[in-house]
Amino acid sequence: MKNLLNLLPAFRSKLVIPVISVIALFLFVGFVSFEATKVEVNVTQNGETTTVETHAETVADLIDELELNVGEHDLLSHKTDELITANMDIQYKQAKNLVLTIDEEEEVYYTTQDTVASFLEEAQVEVGDHDVLSVDPSAAIENDLEIELNKAMQVTINDGGEEKQVWTTEETISDLLADQSIELNELDRVEPEETKDVIADSAVTITRVEKVTDIVEETIDYSTVTKSDNSLTKGKEEVVTAGEEGLVEKKYEVTLENGEEVERELINEEIKKESEKRVVAVGTKEEVATTTVASTATETVSRGDSSSKTLYMKATAYTANCNGCSGITSTGIDLKSNPNAKVIAVDSSVIPLGTKVWVEGYGNAVAGDTGGAISGNKIDVHVSSNSEALSFGVRNVKVKILD
Numbered sequence: 567m568k569n570l571l572n573l574l575p576a577f578r579s580k581l582v583i584p585v586i587s588v589i590a591l592f593l594f595v596g597f598v599s600f601e602a603t604k605v606e607v608n609v610t611q612n613g614e615t616t617t618v619e620t621h622a623e624t625v626a627d628l629i630d631e632l633e634l635n636v637g638e639h640d641l642l643s644h645k646t647d648e649l650i651t652a653n654m655d656i657q658y659k660q661a662k663n664l665v666l667t668i669d670e671e672e673e674v675y676y677t678t679q680d681t682v683a684s685f686l687e688e689a690q691v692e693v694g695d696h697d698v699l700s701v702d703p704s705a706a707i708e709n710d711l712e713i714e715l716n717k718a719m720q721v722t723i724n725d726g727g728e729e730k731q732v733w734t735t736e737e738t739i740s741d742l743l744a745d746q747s748i749e750l751n752e753l754d755r756v757e758p759e760e761t762k763d764v765i766a767d768s769a770v771t772i773t774r775v776e777k778v779t780d781i782v783e784e785t786i787d788y789s790t791v792t793k794s795d796n797s798l799t800k801g802k803e804e805v806v807t808a809g810e811e812g813l814v815e816k817k818y819e820v821t822l823e824n825g826e827e828v829e830r831e832l833i834n835e836e837i838k839k840e841s842e843k844r845v846v847a848v849g850t851k852e853e854v855a856t857t858t859v860a861s862t863a864t865e866t867v868s869r870g871d872s873s874s875k876t877l878y879m880k881a882t883a884y885t886a887n888c889n890g891c892s893g894i895t896s897t898g899i900d901l902k903s904n905p906n907a908k909v910i911a912v913d914s915s916v917i918p919l920g921t922k923v924w925v926e927g928y929g930n931a932v933a934g935d936t937g938g939a940i941s942g943n944k945i946d947v948h949v950s951s952n953s954e955a956l957s958f959g960v961r962n963v964k965v966k967i968l969d
Contacts, residue, residue, distance in 0.1 A: 605652040612659055622650050634658060639676035664711040666691070679707055694718055696733035719766035723748070726774040726824045736764055743770075753777065773823055780820045780830070786812030787952055788841040789888050792939045798849025801942045803882055803960055809844025811952075812837065846882075848939045875967040877916070879943045881925065883958035884911070885951055895935035901948055911935035911946035917967070926963040 604619040607628065622628040626646040629636060636642055636658065643657035661676040666689070679685040683703035686693060693699055696718035701711070716735040723730055725748060736742040740760040743750070750756065753775035758768075788809040798804060817834040820827055886893035886901035893902035897919055899909055908931035910923065917923065921933040928947050940946055945965065949955050 605650060605654075607650060608653065608655045610655070610657045620650065624649055625656065628656070637661060639678070641678040662707050662709045662711070664707065664709075664713060667712070667714045669715075669717055677707060681706060682711075682713060691715065696735070698735045719764060721764060721766070722769040724769060724771045726772060734764060738763060739770060748772070751776070774825075776822050778820050778822065779833075780818045782816045782818065783838070784814050784816060786814055786837075786839075786841045787887055788812070788844055790844040790846060790884070792846045792848045794850045795847035796850045798847060799851050800849050801880060801944045802849035803880070803939065803944075804847045804849075805844065805960070806847050807843065807845040808956065809952075810842040812841030813839040846939070877943065877965040877967070879945050879963060879965050880960065881928075881945050881947055881958075881963045882960050883949045883955040884937075884946050885949055885955050887952065897934045899934045905950040907948060908932065909934040909948040911937045911940045911948075913941050913944065916943060917945075917965075922968040924966040924968055926965070927961070928963070930968070 604621055606617055606619050608615055608617050609628075609632065610616075611634070618628075618632070620628055620631060622631050624646065625642075625644045625648045628650060629646070637660070639661035641657065641659040641661070643655070659678045661678050663674060663676050664685070666673055666675055668691070675685070675689060677685045677688060679688050681703065682699075682701055682705045685707055686703070693703075693715065694717065698716040698718070700714035718733040718735050720731055720733055721742065723732060723742075723746065732742075732746060734742050734745060736745050738760065739756060739758055739762050742764050743756070743760070750772070751774070755773040755775060757771045757773075788811055790809065792803075793806070795804070815836045815838050816832060817836075819831045819833050821829040821831075886905070894900055895909060895911075899907060901907055901909065908929060910925060910928075910931045910933055912919070912921075912933040912935075914933075914936060917933045919933050919936070922930065923933060924930050925945070925947060931947065935946075935948070937946055945963075947958065949958060
């Protein structure tokens with residue numbers, strides 16, 4: 567018995583070694599089996615691809631295994647519940663945040679796009695040919711990138727009557743004019759005002775205003791005066807001095823808008839030449855009347871069952887435009903308002919006022935005026951201008967009384 571007890575430790579020592587070997591074998595076989603059941607997966611993170619061996623059953627398990635924190639806006643190529651298969655290619659890309667401001671309206675975006683152009687396409691933001699983008703479309707997307715887009719507006723500009731349509735991203739009328747290299751002069755007007763905002767499809771009207779000086783020379787009518795002359799038979803007249811028109815220089819300040827005159831103001835007037843009066847001598851010498859003269863002074867002309875009285879008279883001419891003349895006859899006819907009126911001045915004791923007459927070389931008229939120099943067989947016919955009066959001169963005419 568004692569011998570058996572002495573052999574037991576040796577036996578135990580010999581038994582431990584095989585047991586350990588068996589356990590090691592099982593562990594090795596288990597490890598090899600475990601490693602053999604792994605699958606290879608290609609994982610691309612933010613553009614960098616690595617191959618990993620995993621026992622993960624699903625994409626979600628793999629994400630946990632790789633300790634990836636997939637955010638709401640990040641890009642993951644597969645659904646999280648999809649089963650892992652050998653040589654699977656899994657794409658993961660972390661989103662970047664940026665700020666996009668369109669016409670002062672700001673909005674925050676998250677994107678996994680690589681360039682500004684691809685982001686704008688993803689966000690369905692169109693950039694027109696005339697729009698202004700603050701960054702190059704080919705620029706890379708980075709965190710906290712700020713992008714500004716100013717949308718262009720079409721505006722009609724009417725500059726002094728000439729219209730053109732332009733595209734602009736300017737905010738105010740003043741900035742628009744500067745952008746279009748349009749300069750305003752001191753008197754020019756702009757509608758709307760330069761401080762107003764530019765509105766799409768609106769019109770900007772520029773009125774070009776200038777003031778110029780216009781110098782005009784005008785004639786001054788001469789006046790007619792009469793003087794008594796006892797060497798001339800009473801009623802006879804002779805022109806002593808023909809009279810001469812004067813000359814006045816008038817200076818005007820003229821306002822032009824888009825080249826058209828809108829206002830004229832007289833700022834200076836200077837007499838360059840004084841007019842000379844027309845002097846007419848009026849005879850005062852009495853003439854002895856004879857039966858022969860009286861018999862030839864009038865005649866009666868029979869015309870069927872009616873008759874008209876004919877007078878032979880001396881005629882001169884006058885105009886209502888002389889200096890100091892009112893233009894209103896003694897019977898109230900306004901000759902200035904009616905420059906072509908056929909009116910004669912008469913001695914009312916010879917031809918009553920209001921009588922209708924026919925004057926040789928003048929035509930039908932009415933006896934509608936009197937005059938200090940008109941006495942006896944003398945008439946003064948009204949004409950529209952001084953030149954006509956001078957041309958008429960002094961002549962003997964036949965006058966028929968019509969009523």
